[in-house]
Structure formats: C-alpha cells, structure tokens
Amino acid sequence: MSFKSKFLCLLLAIFVSTSAFARLPFKDDWTQTFYTDDNSFYLTLYPDGFKQFIRVNSSSCDQISNISIVLKENKNRSTSTFRTLSKESAPKIYGLSPEGYCWYEVEIRNLETINGLKYVLKIEDNTSAPHYFKGITNSLIPLYRLTQDSKIDAWIDLGAFGATPVVGGGIYYKVWEPLSDEVHLFLNDNKAIKLFSDYPLNDERRFHFAYIKNSKPKDKYHYQFVKNGKYETLEVANYNTFSPIKVDPMARELTYDAKGGRFNGYINPRGVVARDNEYVWKNDSAFKNVSELDYNNWIIYQLWPLTFNPKRIDGAYVQGKFGDITPKIPYLSDLGVNAVEFLPVHESRFSASWGYALDSLIILESTLGTKPEMKKLIDELHGNKLRVIFDVVINHVNNNLLREPINAQTNSSKFYGGDTPWGPKPRFESVWVRKWITDSLLHLMAEYHLDGFRFDMTDSIFNGTRGGYRFLQELMYLIKANNPRFYNSAEQLPNDVWVTYPISENGLGFDSQWNDRFKNFFELEFDHYNESSRSVDLTHLSNSLQGYSDHQMSPGVWYHFGHPQRTVNYLGSHDFIGNKDPMIRIVTNYDSDEQEDSNIFRRVNPLEEPGDLRIPFRKIHNQFSHSLVRLSYGILFTKPGGALFYQGEEIAQDLNIQNEWAYVNALKDNRFPSKDVNINKYVGSHRMTWHYYDLISGKKDPLLNFVTEEDQNLFSGHLNFFKEMIKFKKANPEINNQDAQNVRIDNNAKIVTYELSTSHDNYFVVGNFNGDMGGVWIQFPGNQDVWWSEMINSSDPRFGSTSDVFQNVISSVGGRKNLLRLKGPGFYLFKASKNPILSKKLYFRTSALNWLADESTELKVNPANQEELIARIDITKTGALDFKLGSKSWSIDLGKSVDPRFLTYTPNSENVRTTLSAGKYIFKFNMRNYTYNFEKL
Structure with a gap:
C-alpha cells in the first residue's frame, strides 16, 4: 500500500484529524497523559461497588482537584470518594516508574448491585470546565474518551471482558456478543445461567454480563449462544464433531478432554477462572539503571521453547517446558545476548508446533508449562539481564476456541474481516475486536512483565484491510502508554518504511521491523554461491548497509529506513531456516529429503541420515562453510540496528526446521490435519544441537565418535567468534546511531568495506567473499595520522581456522591503500588508533x-x-x-x-x-x- 493510500485510509477513519499527537493542547496538559482502564490493575470490583485507579504524568499532578463517579442510574444516591495515592500505595505495574506518575483512586460503595452499572468519571481541574471520561465509541485511546459535554452519549459499562474475581467474593462475567438473542453461562457444567444484556440485538455494544456471587477461582465455565430459539452449534473438530460450547476469548486458563492434529480442534474445552498478578517478582528493577543507549542495543536470541532443552523420558523425547530453559540461562548470559524472543507460546490445537496456529492471545500452551513456570522463567531471565519478547500473532484468528462463524459465506460475523494465507483475518474496523486484541496484549505485558512483542506478518493487518492501519497506530500508542520502553518489532515483509515511521509522521509507530533487504542478500545470493563458484553481487548488501529497505519508491529507487534502530537485522530465523536452510547448510552440496506420510520435505536433522554419518557431517561442516558463516555473522553484528539469530546458530546448528503441518497428514488440499504429531520424532529431530556444544566442552555424542580435533576446533571457534562479535556490538551501542559509512564494494574482487563510528572510536570492516588472497590492496579511511589495527579476524585459529597465515599483525596507515592478507571467505574488523600496534611478536x-x-x-x-x-x-x-x-x-x-x-x-x-x-x-x-x-x- 502506498503512503498516499494509507493517508487516505487515515482520513476515512477520521484518525489523523483527531490523532493524539494532533490534539495535544500543550505539553503539561493532564488530558494528554490521562490513563485508566478496566483491567485488574485499574479497576477493582466489590459486590456493592467498585474502585477505579487513574494516573497522569507527574508534570501535571497539581492540575487535578477532584475525580468523581457519575452513575447513569443512582437509586441510592451513593457518592464516591476521591484521594491522591502515595507512591507506596499506587499500583505497581511493570514498565511504569513510580516517580513518573501521580496516581488517584475514586471509589463508590453501598450499591444494590453491580450488574449493569453504567457510569462516567467526572474530572475537575484548576483551569476549565469539568471533563467527563466516557465509554468507548470509536477509539480506545483515553484522550479520545474525554469530553466537556455533560450530555453523555456513551456510558462506560462496568467491568472488563472475561471472568473477573470480585473482592469480597464472587465472579463478574462479561462477554461481547451482538448477534445472539441470549448468552447462557455454564459453571462447572451445571445448569444454564442467562446473562443480562441491555443493548438491542445486532448493536455493536451488546454485552452480556452477570455477577455470580457463589462463583470462585478455579471454576470451569463456558458460554452457549441462543439464536432463533436454540443454541448455535458449529463443527469444531474432525469426525463430524459438533458442539454449542463457546470459550471465553479472555479466559485466563483452559481445560479440555483432548486436542491434537487428529481432532484438529479441542474436545469439550472450558475456560477456567483465575486471578491475575499473583506471582511475587524479584527482578523487576534489573534494567532500571541501564542507559537508553544500551537498552536500545537489541541483540536477540530467537528461542523455540518446545525444542530448546527437551527431556527424554523412558527413551522418548517430550515437549520442552518453560522450566527446562532455566538451567540454560547461564549459557545465554555467557553468550552475551541481551534479549530472548520466544516463538509463540500461546495455546494451540497441536501438541507440538511452531506456535503460529495459536488459538488464544492470553492462554499459554499447556504442554509447555504453566503461568507460574513462565513467570519464574522470565524473572530469572531478568535477573540475568536478559529481556523477554513474546512473538504474537494478530494477523489472523483460528476458530478452534472462538467457535464463531468466521468465513465469507456467513451473513454476519462479529470477528470475520477477510482472509489471509494462514486463516481468517480479524474485523479490525470494529472497535470491540480491536479492544479484544488490545486488552489481550496489554494483559500479557503486565501479567508476564514482558519487554517486547514481535508481531507476525503485519502487512496482512493493514494492507487492504479496513481499520487495520488505525488499529496498529492506536495499539502502538497504548502499549507505549503502559510501558514507554516496551519494544514493538514488526515482521513486515516486504519492508514498508511507514511501519516504523512515528505516528506523528503518519507512520504506524513500531520501534523496528525485520530487515528483509539485509536477509535477502544472503538468502538469494547464496543460492548460486559455493566453494567452487564464488559468484556474488554485493549491491544489495551495500544498499542495506547504507540503510535502504526493499520498499520501492519507484523502479530502482528504494525508501530509506531512517534511523538504523528501526531495523532488526537477521540471518537465521525460524522462517529463514524453515523456508531455506540454516546458514551452515545453504552453501554446501548437502541435499537430502525425508518423508512423513505423503509429505516429502528437506531432511531436518543430518545426523538422522541413513548410512555413514561422516558424509553429511563433512559436507556441512568444513573450513569453507564455517568461514562463510563467520563472515556473514560478522557483518550482521556490525550492521547498525538490532540483531537477531535463531537458537543454535552460535554453535553451527545444521537443522532445517519444519512446522507441524509436515507431520499431521493434512488432507483436502493440505487444509485439514488428520493425525497427531509424533512428539518423540518431532521434538527429537528438532531439538537444539547441544551435541555440538558438548564437543566444545570435551564431551562426545556416540553419533559423533568419528570427529577429529580439527572438527572440535571448528565448533569451539564458531562459538568463540559469536561471543567476540556480540561483545563488540554490546560495547559499541553508538554504532546504531547512524548507518555504515563510506560503503564500497568491488564485485570483481568480491570485497565489501565500510566504516563505523562512535563518539570515541572508529572502525573499519573488510568482508572478503572471494578465495584466499595473500596480498590485496585495500583503501583505508582517514588520513595518514590514523593507524588501523586488526581487532577481529575470522581466520584466526581461535575461531576455528586451521591456519594463522591470514592475519594482519602490523597496523595499516589511514588515507591510503594497504596490503592485506585476506582469507576467503573472511571477515576483518580494524580499529583506529593514534599509534601503530604490532599484535603478534615478530x-x-x-x-x-x-x-x-x-x-x-x-x-x-x-x-x-x-x-x-x-x-x-x-x-x-x-x-x-x-x-x-x-x-x-x-x-x-x-x-x-x-x-x-x-x-x-x-x-x-x-x-x-x-x-x-x-x-x-x-x-x-x-x-x-x-x-x-x-x-x-
């Protein structure tokens, strides 16, 4: 979608004209930072009333004089009480500094019932007529819900969606369902309870609610929708399995009789009532004193919990658990990364998968562990200075738990908004669909103390979608309002620079997007690059190093990303490896397939090859392939912007990962799974290649009894190189402030050079995609008063090379050509100094x-x-x-x-x-x- 098209979409949505950034009256006006919500951090329910928490930025604390609750119907003439909270008594929300905000509470009690309460907040300040905080109409941003018109056109309907525990006993149930005559609640499979609703049929605001005094946490519950006098029944699983059961989209936990590929769904699922915020966190202050410069220097380890460290029980592999990751935290810390990005960990109908066919935005995949186990893991990661990113999927919805009519043939559907290659698209034009998704993500942030989201395939959310662009802008705004440091990264393929432009410039406001231009150079050029034919065009690499995207302005003219930190540069990722190959296999002549039922796909694990394992092992792991991977990752870790790589790339992992669909014998044009994933086979084939790390540690898997000392050095050197490059990137966060400078390529010599600079140091990179070059003249930057000393050389024996001939031990002079020894492929990093250095005794x-x-x-x-x-x-x-x-x-x-x-x-x-x-x-x-x-x- 062009910028012009997007801008028109914004105008049609009446968003730009009323944008938070366009409307802000002046810097310290309390209205621009006014925030409250209906989740458990901001709203407490009692059997006879409720309490609302509100905050504004500390710069406008003295402006608010009173806040009161105005009920639409107040038969008892109850009045509310207002007070300003101390920092000690204010809600504790991860990502919000107590010093940055003033908190208030307003409470009303002694009401006959909380069922069906409608209210607004009346805010009085020192400068103007009162403001009223009203119900949602077309925006979720609190600023848009403020009005000075006392004629209220939209009242707030009490309570969050879901099952909310009430202080003093009972549960408040609330669900959005505009298309049904009635909604019935079933608790613990007992008789139906009809929920209340006071909006007409087909009204978008038609909520159904009830305070159930004798309900409690751990109760199992579900809904059934009455349409035309009977319960709506849909096909929910294979084998003509029909059911009227509807699972609450905001359920915190789930139980079911069975699930898996053979069912292609859930058998008898139920939501489970659960309390929020029950874990006692120990390490919330871990990043408090980390500077913005260091905090924004993202070095991300993409981790698949299912396969990272699974156990073998009774001779068979089982799903990896959240708790299985904890023993490996010292490994991650020693590696040097500063963030871990989990592949999706949400509930999925498959028993083992990548996680992208998720069925809930809130519930964790039960086969991977529990909520307390995930929280403990995140707390431990934080304690080791590792931030946590969740991979979330909101571009499509699966119907296995929602159980709504979601397709183009349905006359009316509250959720359906079109199709994507992966499933139905949410109806983003509906503010209540947007609220469902937004509430879910804000819940994840606060409940699990997250530091970022990676959003799967954002293009499908806004491109050709009514309301999608506006939705993402609002979502970014609300996320930052709840945690200003929260990191939002978009998988935007192909790139679209407007995704990471600020909202104030009509962009979507993401912090970063995956750099397709950078990845594509390695993925596409290495199609025809190998040891005997080193054909490579470095043009796209040069453009990427200079900050250009693959978003075309016109033929041959590319948009610039802007600030380098708007990119996440990556080589290995789950998609890169799954769709192509791991880096170590791309340029080898290893080619092998395996079969599951009628599916034929690239062999996942070379060590499962029948026959002599030395053959596939040496095809993949040799001096050439490892040298090329070191060169590639050397460029990754010196490319300004964020850096991401998939688990095991640091130990030369050689698995071609396959998603679950290759293993479930999908029928009918590969759309309907018919069997469960074989856990032992799937997890066993895909498990992290710790056997290569064991080689480094001096252990030897029986499968690898043929490896030599040279082989072991390859793997230990590979890991050493990763650690050295990550150490360099962490030590030089200022490199991310500008693109690589003076990028030069020579497609004949197959050499790229570029400069990097900080306020203290200057660096020069030479990348050789050619063969060994005993003496090649390279133009060095600067003037003749500058000396350039070799700092990192990928052909150093400590990085796995068998020769130390290709080292440049004498500093080179700036501003002229110098003769270098270059291993091919090879990566060379030089640092500027005032005096020459002799790095090796001569x-x-x-x-x-x-x-x-x-x-x-x-x-x-x-x-x-x-x-x-x-x-x-x-x-x-x-x-x-x-x-x-x-x-x-x-x-x-x-x-x-x-x-x-x-x-x-x-x-x-x-x-x-x-x-x-x-x-x-x-x-x-x-x-x-x-x-x-x-x-x-």
Whole structure:
C-alpha cells in the first residue's frame, strides 16, 4: 500500500484529524497523559461497588482537584470518594516508574448491585470546565474518551471482558456478543445461567454480563449462544464433531478432554477462572539503571521453547517446558545476548508446533508449562539481564476456541474481516475486536512483565484491510502508554518504511521491523554461491548497509529506513531456516529429503541420515562453510540496528526446521490435519544441537565418535567468534546511531568495506567473499595520522581456522591503500588508533643466526619513534646473509619485495639477501612505509 493510500485510509477513519499527537493542547496538559482502564490493575470490583485507579504524568499532578463517579442510574444516591495515592500505595505495574506518575483512586460503595452499572468519571481541574471520561465509541485511546459535554452519549459499562474475581467474593462475567438473542453461562457444567444484556440485538455494544456471587477461582465455565430459539452449534473438530460450547476469548486458563492434529480442534474445552498478578517478582528493577543507549542495543536470541532443552523420558523425547530453559540461562548470559524472543507460546490445537496456529492471545500452551513456570522463567531471565519478547500473532484468528462463524459465506460475523494465507483475518474496523486484541496484549505485558512483542506478518493487518492501519497506530500508542520502553518489532515483509515511521509522521509507530533487504542478500545470493563458484553481487548488501529497505519508491529507487534502530537485522530465523536452510547448510552440496506420510520435505536433522554419518557431517561442516558463516555473522553484528539469530546458530546448528503441518497428514488440499504429531520424532529431530556444544566442552555424542580435533576446533571457534562479535556490538551501542559509512564494494574482487563510528572510536570492516588472497590492496579511511589495527579476524585459529597465515599483525596507515592478507571467505574488523600496534611478536630471522627466533632477535617498538620496530643483532662474520621478519611459527613473514628498499607482507615471499660486515647493528623497520635499514653501532 502506498503512503498516499494509507493517508487516505487515515482520513476515512477520521484518525489523523483527531490523532493524539494532533490534539495535544500543550505539553503539561493532564488530558494528554490521562490513563485508566478496566483491567485488574485499574479497576477493582466489590459486590456493592467498585474502585477505579487513574494516573497522569507527574508534570501535571497539581492540575487535578477532584475525580468523581457519575452513575447513569443512582437509586441510592451513593457518592464516591476521591484521594491522591502515595507512591507506596499506587499500583505497581511493570514498565511504569513510580516517580513518573501521580496516581488517584475514586471509589463508590453501598450499591444494590453491580450488574449493569453504567457510569462516567467526572474530572475537575484548576483551569476549565469539568471533563467527563466516557465509554468507548470509536477509539480506545483515553484522550479520545474525554469530553466537556455533560450530555453523555456513551456510558462506560462496568467491568472488563472475561471472568473477573470480585473482592469480597464472587465472579463478574462479561462477554461481547451482538448477534445472539441470549448468552447462557455454564459453571462447572451445571445448569444454564442467562446473562443480562441491555443493548438491542445486532448493536455493536451488546454485552452480556452477570455477577455470580457463589462463583470462585478455579471454576470451569463456558458460554452457549441462543439464536432463533436454540443454541448455535458449529463443527469444531474432525469426525463430524459438533458442539454449542463457546470459550471465553479472555479466559485466563483452559481445560479440555483432548486436542491434537487428529481432532484438529479441542474436545469439550472450558475456560477456567483465575486471578491475575499473583506471582511475587524479584527482578523487576534489573534494567532500571541501564542507559537508553544500551537498552536500545537489541541483540536477540530467537528461542523455540518446545525444542530448546527437551527431556527424554523412558527413551522418548517430550515437549520442552518453560522450566527446562532455566538451567540454560547461564549459557545465554555467557553468550552475551541481551534479549530472548520466544516463538509463540500461546495455546494451540497441536501438541507440538511452531506456535503460529495459536488459538488464544492470553492462554499459554499447556504442554509447555504453566503461568507460574513462565513467570519464574522470565524473572530469572531478568535477573540475568536478559529481556523477554513474546512473538504474537494478530494477523489472523483460528476458530478452534472462538467457535464463531468466521468465513465469507456467513451473513454476519462479529470477528470475520477477510482472509489471509494462514486463516481468517480479524474485523479490525470494529472497535470491540480491536479492544479484544488490545486488552489481550496489554494483559500479557503486565501479567508476564514482558519487554517486547514481535508481531507476525503485519502487512496482512493493514494492507487492504479496513481499520487495520488505525488499529496498529492506536495499539502502538497504548502499549507505549503502559510501558514507554516496551519494544514493538514488526515482521513486515516486504519492508514498508511507514511501519516504523512515528505516528506523528503518519507512520504506524513500531520501534523496528525485520530487515528483509539485509536477509535477502544472503538468502538469494547464496543460492548460486559455493566453494567452487564464488559468484556474488554485493549491491544489495551495500544498499542495506547504507540503510535502504526493499520498499520501492519507484523502479530502482528504494525508501530509506531512517534511523538504523528501526531495523532488526537477521540471518537465521525460524522462517529463514524453515523456508531455506540454516546458514551452515545453504552453501554446501548437502541435499537430502525425508518423508512423513505423503509429505516429502528437506531432511531436518543430518545426523538422522541413513548410512555413514561422516558424509553429511563433512559436507556441512568444513573450513569453507564455517568461514562463510563467520563472515556473514560478522557483518550482521556490525550492521547498525538490532540483531537477531535463531537458537543454535552460535554453535553451527545444521537443522532445517519444519512446522507441524509436515507431520499431521493434512488432507483436502493440505487444509485439514488428520493425525497427531509424533512428539518423540518431532521434538527429537528438532531439538537444539547441544551435541555440538558438548564437543566444545570435551564431551562426545556416540553419533559423533568419528570427529577429529580439527572438527572440535571448528565448533569451539564458531562459538568463540559469536561471543567476540556480540561483545563488540554490546560495547559499541553508538554504532546504531547512524548507518555504515563510506560503503564500497568491488564485485570483481568480491570485497565489501565500510566504516563505523562512535563518539570515541572508529572502525573499519573488510568482508572478503572471494578465495584466499595473500596480498590485496585495500583503501583505508582517514588520513595518514590514523593507524588501523586488526581487532577481529575470522581466520584466526581461535575461531576455528586451521591456519594463522591470514592475519594482519602490523597496523595499516589511514588515507591510503594497504596490503592485506585476506582469507576467503573472511571477515576483518580494524580499529583506529593514534599509534601503530604490532599484535603478534615478530623476529629478525637470518641465516647468519641460524634463523633464530627468541628474545634476542625480537622486534620491539623504538622508544624514540613509535612507527619503528627495532632489533639489535650481532654479525660475527663479514659476508652475504639472508633474512626475513617472521613469527616463531613462520605463519607471518615479511620478505623480498619488487623494490629492494621495501619488505612485502605477501605470504611466503623470498628471503631478502644483503651483505654486511662483521659488527653490531640496530635493524630498523618502518611500519608506515615498510622500509628497512641496518644502522651499525
């Protein structure tokens, strides 16, 4: 959708003209930060009344003089009480600083009943006529619900949707259902209870509610809808399974008799009444003192709870649990990442899956664990300085729990808003559908103390959808109102720069979007890149490094993302690996399929290949493939913006992951699963490749009894490289403030170079997609007063290489071309300094001293000239001698150049021959120009 189209959509929605950002009267006006809600943090219900909490920013505390509750019908003439709360007594909400807000409470009691209460809040300030906070009409933003018109056109209907425990006993049930004559509540499968409703049939505001005094937490409940005098019954599972049961979309917990692929649904599901906010958190202050610069330096580990650390029980793998992740937190902390992004963890009809066919926005997948277990896990992650992101899916809805008529053939449907490739699209034009989704996400944020959301396929939410663009703008606004630091990341494919433009500039206001342009370079170029044919076009990589998206303005002209932090750059992700291959397999000639029923797909686990496992193992894990992955991830971790990678990429994981649909024998055009996922097979094949980490730790899986020391070094080096690059990215958050500078590519030489800078340091990156290059001239940035010293070299043996020949141990001079040794593929990171650095000991090695390399021949920096290396030598006999400068192992040597005045850094060059008379000399080597001389003492 073009910007023009989106802008017109906004006008049609009457959103831009009434935008929160357009309406704000002045900076410290309390109305712009006024906030309250109907969830349990802001609303407390009693059998005879309720209490509402309200907050405004601390800058406008002194403006509000009174808040009162005005009931639509007040037979008892009850009055409300108002008070300002101290910071100690104010609600504690994760992400909201107590110092940043003033909190108030207003309470009304002694009412005959809370059933059907309608009210508004009357807010009196010191400057104008009273404001009234009224019910929802077409926006969820509190500012839009404020009016100075005392003729109220929309009253607030008491209570949140769902089953809300009442202080003093009982449960308040409330559900949105405009299309049914009646809604009946069933508690613990007892007789029907008809809910109240005071809006007419087909009115969008038709809610059904009842305060049930003898109901309590842990009660099982469901609804049944009466239409035309009978319960609406729908097909809800395979085998002609029909049921009238409707599960509350806001249910906190779920129980059922059975589920799975063979049912393609749930058998006898029930919601379970549960209290919110019952966990005692220990580590909420973990990020309080983290600077904004460091906080916004996102290094994200995408983790699949099902397969990350599953147990084997009685010889069979079972689903990984939330609690199984906890023992591995030290591993994640040591790796250096600062955020963990879970694949969807919500309730799904499958017993094992990626999670994207979720059936609830609130309920956690029971096969993965419980609410307390998830909270304990998040608390422990926070305690280890690891933030938590939930992957949420709101672009489509599954009907396995909603059990509503959701299709184009239905005459009327409260939820259906069109189709996507993955299922029905929500009807975003309805403010009550938007409230259902928004309430669910705000609940997740507050209940689980989350730090971010990754939104699945946002394009389907707003592109060609009535109300979708406006919905996302409001959602971003409300999320930030509830946690200003909360991180919203969009999977927007293809990229659309308006997704991450601020709402004030008519964008959607996401913090970041997945960088399709960056990922596509590696995914598409590596289609035809391999060890014997290193064909690569670096143009798209260059454009991406400079901040351009794959969002076309016109043919060949691309939109710029804006600030680099608006991107999440990634290589391995669940989709990248599932749709393509893990990075380590992409450029190898390994090709193998497996079959489940009639489904044929790429083999998930190479170590399940029949026959000699050395063959697939060595096809995948070798010096070339590992070198290329190190190069690729070196670029990822130096690309400004966020960084994300999938679990196990740091230990060269080689699984091609498949979603659950490959394992459920789906029939009828692959739309209807007919069997359960084989848990042992699915989890066993997809489990995290800890056996490669065990190699690093000195253990050896029996399947890998053939591995050599070189193989082990490959894996330990791979992990070391990841740690080193993550350490670099964490230490340099300022790199994210601007795109890579002076990006240069040479498609013939297959080399890319670019610069990075912070307020303190400057860096220069060289990426070689070619073969080994013993001597190649590279233009270095800066001027001749700047020296560039090699900081990270992916061909260093500590990163798994078998050779240390391709190291550049002498600093290079800025503002000119310098001769480098480049391993291919290889990644090289240089840091600017005022003086040259010799990073590895070199020796004056000569035939006259039997090529000795010890302290007596070691080259040292000349105290009188930092650019010179010197060594004192004693020539005992006049005559010709051969010499070179070299390391002890001879991996680094400088020898004869074409010009006899200079030495060359080209590997394995000839010895230099000269003639000296007997005596003592100082040998001098100039690191700036590689000249040398012998000064006789």
